[in-house]
Amino acid sequence: MTARTRTSAPALPDAWQDRGDGGPIGVAERPAIGTTARLAAWPAERLHDGAAAVDTVLDALDRQASRFRPDSELSQVQRSSGTVFLVSDGFAEVLDAALRAARWTGGLVDPTVGAALQALGYDRDFAAIDQDAPGAVPQGVPAPGWSVVALGGRLLERPAGVLLDLGATAKGLGADRAAAAAFRAAGGSGGVLVSLGGDLSVVGAPPRGGWPVAVVEDPDRADAPPSQVVRLGEGALATSSARCRTWRRGGRRLHHLVDPRTGDPAEGPWRTATVAARNCLTANAASTAVMVGGADGARWLEETGLPARLVSTDGSVHLFGGWPRSDEAPVDVSAGPSLSLAAASVGCRR
Amino acid sequence: MPEQNFPQGTDRRPFADGDGRGTRSDHQARPQGVTTVRRWSNWSLAALVVGVAGGTAALARTIPSHAASTTTTVVPTAGTTGAAAGTTGAAPASGTTGATTAPGASSAAPSAPKPIAVTSPSGVTTYVMPGTASGTAAGTPAGGVAGTGGTTYVARGDT
Structure with a gap:
């Protein structure tokens, strides 16, 4: 519930915590889909309506694409x-987004890495994973490849035994869905920002100068200064990193960004990639592709022209596609390019 | 053929006398026609002059305004930002970003002097059960995005 009371605004829905400062921009957070959902909206009085809309979207996404909910549509398919x-229409849209991202990235982002993640030990919610288990070092299981999966409208064809993981696209798509829904619920005026664990999407009019967004490499170190602050007037930002969500098996450090070609955690020159795009689905897919592809991923990213900020394993920063060099500068x-969000899952996307 | 008199100081005779190519009425009709054309030409010329002058004046007012908007919009692209990485001298300070033009900006929009969100890694999407970390109430009907109907197995054996 709310941490403070506004005289003119209704209380936030359950689980939301007010993080605003009483100013014209309302901010609230809640745990969701295994991470933190953050909503910012102006005028602040619209925050309640936006939060309720975000709840609806995230609940639907959870029931569609969760790998760890037995009752999700994805789990039903996997079993x-x-x-x-x-x-369902909604799950078809999630699948469609994953397959289009796979095609766009040349397979660097591949939804068929589910078995590879399981083999590495990422077979349950991350909070429940044994962070350091002894035993043999897991062997990589190469992904069968996204082209074995076919989607035509709501009809999904997937070879038996092929396990899907939609993590590289579902969160970005969820941020886009949630931001659009919150904006509509707020009456279609003002502006809205929705962040799902650091992948964020904005809709409507931004604050003057754009939404100020801190680029952070390690969210667990809240006291660490941001690497940079940029201003986002439209579109989305997403960050992928090999520094977070790590665990050990047989003494080997593992992380969740799996190279579908080998089934092993990606070993590239980059430790963190932040990408800006017109929607979060695109930014999410691109940041993952860069991390997985390594040097190849950087060449692919350069060809797209997307603004990006890559941090190499030695800490050096590399800017792509017009990413601003200075603090407080806007990201254009x-x-x-942009993966379309329109027309949920119509037609075969192979 | 008798001598004809044409109004002085207006038009020349189109044909010499005695050329045998026309009658008296013909000679009278042609100068009148030419005169009419010339009078229209004068009006056309006048209109043209007025039009060109007006257009020039309109352009003179329009072009500078375009140039001004181009130079005042701050949307850095690669190689145009000037400031070195890590330096903030060329950027507007927090809370003073009014000179920065963001796409979709509204004159009624508030200012946001400090970061409102972070973009950071959170790992792969990890979903949680309802009623645990996500706080989602169990039993809530699916949908809300596209009217979901759930997954249905439609072909071949399912063990």
Whole structure:
């Protein structure tokens, strides 16, 4: 519930914590989908309506694409030895986004890495994973490849035994969905920012100069100064890193960004990639592709023209696509490509 | 053929006398026609002059305004930001970002002097059960995005 009371605004929905400063921009947070959802909206009086809309979107996403909820649509598909499924419109959109991202990135982002993640030990919610287990070092399981999965409208065809993981795209898509829904619920005026664990999307009019967003490498070190603050007027930002969500097996450090070609955690020259795009689905897919692809990923990113900030394993910073060099400067997302969010899952996307 | 008199100081005779190519009425009609054309030409010329002058004046007012908007918009692209990485001297200070133009900016928009959000790694999407960390109430109908109907296995055996 709310940590403070506004005289003119209704209380926030359950689980939301007010993080605002009483100014014209309302800010609130809640735990969601295994991370933290953050909503900022102006005028602040619209925060309640926006929060309720975000709840609805995230609940639906959880029921569609969670790998760790037994009752999710994805889990139903994973458990089944069948191969053809009629899925919901919403889940079809999530699958469609994953397959389009795979095609766009040349397979660097691949939804068929589910078995590879399980083999590495990431087989449950991250908070429940044994952080340092003895035993043999897990062997990589190469992904069968995204092209074995077919989607036509709501009809999903997936070979038996192929396990899907939609983590590289679902969170970005969720941020886009949630921001759009919150903006609509707030009456379609003002502006809204939704962040899901650091992948964020903005809709409507930004504050003057753009939404100020801190670029942070390690969210667990809240006291650490941001690497940079940029201003986002439209679009989205997403960050992927090999520094977070790590665990050890047999003495080997592992992380969640799996190279589908080998099934092993990606070993590239980059430790963190932040990408800006016109929507968070695109930014999320691109930041993952860069991390997985390493040097190849950087070349691919350069060709896209998307603004990006990459940090190499030695700490050096590399800027791409017009990413601003100075603090408080705006990020221009208008030039790069974008994975469409329109027309949920219509047609075969192979 | 008798001598014809044409108004002085207006038009020349189109044809010499005695050329046998026309009658008296013809000679009278042609100068009148030419005169009419010339009078229209004068009006056209006048209109043209007025039009060109007006257009020039309009352009003179328009072009500078375009140039001004181009130079005052601050949307840095690669190689144009000037300041070195890590330096903030060329950037507006926190709380003074009014000179920065963000796409979609509204004149009614508030200012945001300090970061409102962070972009950071949070790891792969990890979902949690309802009623635990996410706080999602169990039993809430799915949907809300596209009217979900759930997954249905539609073909071949399922063990």
